[in-house]
Amino acid sequence: MLKHVRAALRVALVAALAVGGLTAADGLQAPAAQAVGEDTFTNPIAPDTADPTIEFYDGNYYMVSTTWNNQVMMRKAPTLEGLGTTKPVTVYSDTNTGRNGNMWAPELKRLNGPNGWRWYLMYTMGVSGNYGTQHLQVIESAADDPMGPYTYKGRPLPIDDWNIDGSYLELNGELFMVWSEFAPDGLQSNYIARMTNPWTATGPLNILSQPVESWETIGQPVNEGPIALQHDGRTWITYSASFCGTADYQLGTLEYTGGDPVLAASWRKSDGPVFSQANGAYGTGHNDFFTSPDGTETWNLYHANPTADGGCSRQRTARAQIVTWRADGEPDFGVPQATTTPLAVPSGENGPITAQLEGARWNLVSRSTGQCATVSTDEDGAALVAGDCSSTRSRFVLDSTGDGYLRIVNAVSGKALGPASCSAAAGTALEQTPFRTTGCQQWSVAQTTGGWSTLTNRTSGKALTASGGALAQSAADGSAAQDWSLRPAGVVVVTSMVSGKALEVPGCSTTDGAILQQREYTAAACQSVTFTAAANGESEMHLGSAPEKCLAVTGGSSADSVAVTQGACGIAGSTWRLQVSGDGVVEFRNGASGKALDLSFCALADGTRVHQYSVLNNDCQRFRFSSVAVDPAAAPEIAAFATSRCVAGKAVVVASVRNADAATVAVSTTAGSYGSKSLTVAAGDSASASFNARTNALAAGSVQLTVPGATFTAAYPAKTC
Known part of the structure; x- marks a missing residue:
């Protein structure tokens, strides 16, 4: 009987997908728009973002959603609007048989696991194109950065049965997971179990709730998408009820009433749905919660269809609205708002925000002085000056606002650079202050010659200029004083924007001629990269397994598809120009040939060669830098x-x-x-x-x-x- 129910549901799911047209998305980015500095936003957040999960952490929102393929993609921005215009980045991809397709329903969660504070993504994957093979998977971040890099940890459930929609619950000092699977009676139900770590369930796998009420059985009887909500010492689990292919896919709640959390008797189901279709939003389910940047508000992120017959398709989009609290302590989800309704942004989103942002650390090296931009203290208003590149206070995070600009945030103070008093006047000194979503703390970057770039303020239109020991903004004049080499500070990991996999050489070989390739991040020495200065603002690249050697285009060739290999430094083909974009990603240009570092055929598999190719301006030639090591302690003030x-x-x-x-x-x-x-x-x-x-x-x-x-x-x- 169960086999027939599962087969019927798969048929229904395929039909629902067909209604919505499961084809390549029209675009994963919303049209370009002002994504910062607004007091309101409108839903949806971003296109093609079913089953969204979100966290606000250290000055940024991080959002992941269903991709339908074998890539886990993340959006990062300091504002909700910015999540729609930012460029999604692959943080993990899987080509292993049995878990290489149909990525559904991720949950992003920061937990204090066996390796310390780490980020975990629990998501569903199976055999590509076969929805009956779906199983939960878990990956773990290398450090305390939601963008990873990530390493595969395993399937958390010790069963081969179909299971989906997993998430974490921390309650009474214990860690649990909740998920959806078919019960022995054939009903798709929510389950719960204890965990020994974030990737291993233990003990009995118990039914938590079943679709037995009329509002849970529309289209098909379904309970799925369980997610925890906690407030003032009380705990609820929201879940999605009825079939996702209907307009009546909706949210219900289970409240913890005491006792053993893995027993269904410890939970009380809501009398009816708590969040349902309204105002042109249909199928309002599969949600997550996040806290506003200032910590005072709870927000509901859910997906909805724009039409009643949208199905379980790629028309579903992530939408956000505030959760309020009734006098009796119960959550009030309100009703879904129309996409034309302006909503106030989450409290604190516009700042001021002081946060030590996650991401690679960079030095800003002046062409005219050879010194680095730095600040001497953590204080508000501390001036940006020229100083020692080895100082931890000379490290900055180049963080995308999500709409084509960067905020330059000091790694120690957590404060952003901008002209004093937001003045547009030439000669105005630059200072650090808490970030506010105004243009005066945002910068565009443009390459000039060699490995040099200019940084131009969004509001004033003036360039960052070295003038003796002081740094100021001035009108663009093409001088060396306005040229900067943007060079990673300390050890970084370089991952492909397409695959999420790290650059390395096979087996961490230390021999000359070892060929550059990609592989899942494993913390191997050869996946650690450092950069040193070369002539004309360019850099040489060294792997941690052979730090005295450089990665160079073989023979200094200018031909396409020539391998990048490990060997001598200071030779033709060993220098690279690092081109940072307003999206926060990096492209490499070889100093000798001018051609790009390229992931061969954009392939996702481990061992894919990373070589030189003509500039194509596509994601196969874009990379992300991350810092997995702790910054050296800054000298006390x-x-x-x-x-x-x-x-x-x-x-x-x-x-x-x-x-x-x-x-x-x-x-x-x-x-x-x-x-x-x-x-x-x-x-x-x-x-x-x-x-x-x-x-x-x-x-x-x-x-x-x-x-x-x-x-x-x-x-x-x-x-x-």
């Missing part, structure tokens, strides 16, 4: 002073420290032969250490003060008492 004075007829050296940092600092002070002392200086406080010369006179000298990551020297004058 301290000021050191020294003086000499007389105490009871003896000369004394006094060393003083003022701590302007946000954390307590340990300071070691040394005054030559007069000895050493240790100080602990609280944030915002000052402290001193005295050294008695045990004589009535001392010569001028200096005191050395050492803090984690830096050493300071303070001079004191001669003294006779």
Whole structure:
């Protein structure tokens, strides 16, 4: 009986897909539009975004949705509108038999797992084109960045039965998963189980809810898409009821009432649907929740069809609206709003936001001075100046706004660069302040010559300019002072925008001639990449398995399809121009040939060669950089002073420290032969250490003060008492 029910549902699903036309999407990006700085937005968020999942983290929204193929694609932007105009990036692709197609219903979740805080994506995949083979899969991020790179962890359920729509639930200090599968009685039901880790269910796999009410059986009896909602100590699971091919696909809730969460008796089903079709939105189901940027609001992200007969197709789009709370503590989902209705953006979206953004770290290296743009402190209004490229404070995240511009955010302070007071005047100094969704903290990037680029402010139209030690904006003049080499700082991972797989050489070979290829990220040494300066703003690229060697076009050739191999540095073909786009992705141009680094035939398989090819301006030649290593600690913000004075007829050296940092600092002070002392200086406080010369006179000298990551020297004058 169960076999026949499953077969019937698959037939219904295929028919529903046919209604909507399961073909290539017209476009995964919404038309170009102002995506930042608005007080309202309209639904839908983005086209072709069924079964959406979303999180707001460290200054950005991250959204994933059904792709129908073997790619897991993510959108990232600081605003909801930006999610519609940003370019989706593949964070993982799978070519393994049995899990190489039909990606459905992802859930993105940050969990403190066995490897520390990591991001997990649980999604459904099966055999391409065969919807009866769907099973849940889990991938884990390499670090605390939702964009990955990701590594496959496994199937969380120890069964071969069809199972879909998995998500995580944290409750009573335990981790659970909830999902949908067919029960022994043939009904597609929600299930629940405990987990030993984010990719392994354990213990009984219990039915949580079944479609037995009339509002759950329209088209087909279905319970699916369970997702947790928690507020003020209460826990609900929302789920989708009835068949996705109908206009009455809708949300219901289960509230936890106490007891063992894996028992259905511990949950109470809502008396009816809590969110249903209205105002031209049909099939309003399969949702996720997110918290507003300032943490004060709960939002519902769901998908809906624009027509009643849209089916389970690619016409479904992600839409968002606020959840309010009734006096009795119950959630109020409201009714779906029309796509013509302006909705207020989530609270705090327009800023001010201070956040240490996830993403690769970059140095901005001046052509005219050879120094890097940097800030000296974390303080609001700290000036952008020229400084030491090795300083952690010289690291920035080049983060896309989602509509073709970048915000340049300091990796230490979490603050964005813009002209002081948002002035458009030439000569205005640049400073860091918390990000606000206004154009004065957004920049466009354009390549000039060699590996140099200009950075132009969106509001003022003026270019970032090095002028001695100060950095300012000025009218574009084509001078070297406006040219910058954008170079990754520290170790990065380079992944294909198409496959999500990392650049490496086979077996992490250290021999000359090893050919560049792609492979799923495994944290292998050869998947770590560093960049060093070369002439004309270009860079050389080194793998962590052979850091003394460079990746070069074989023989310095200018022909298409020539391999990129590991070998000597400083030769023809070993330098690369890094071209950063407003989408935050990177293209490589070889310094000798001018041709692009290219993923051969845009193939997704492990071992696919990455070679040189003519510039095609397509995604096969676009890459994403990510940082998986922790930034070196920034030197504390301290000021050191020294003086000499007389105490009871003896000369004394006094060393003083003022701590302007946000954390307590340990300071070691040394005054030559007069000895050493240790100080602990609280944030915002000052402290001193005295050294008695045990004589009535001392010569001028200096005191050395050492803090984690830096050493300071303070001079004191001669003294006779």
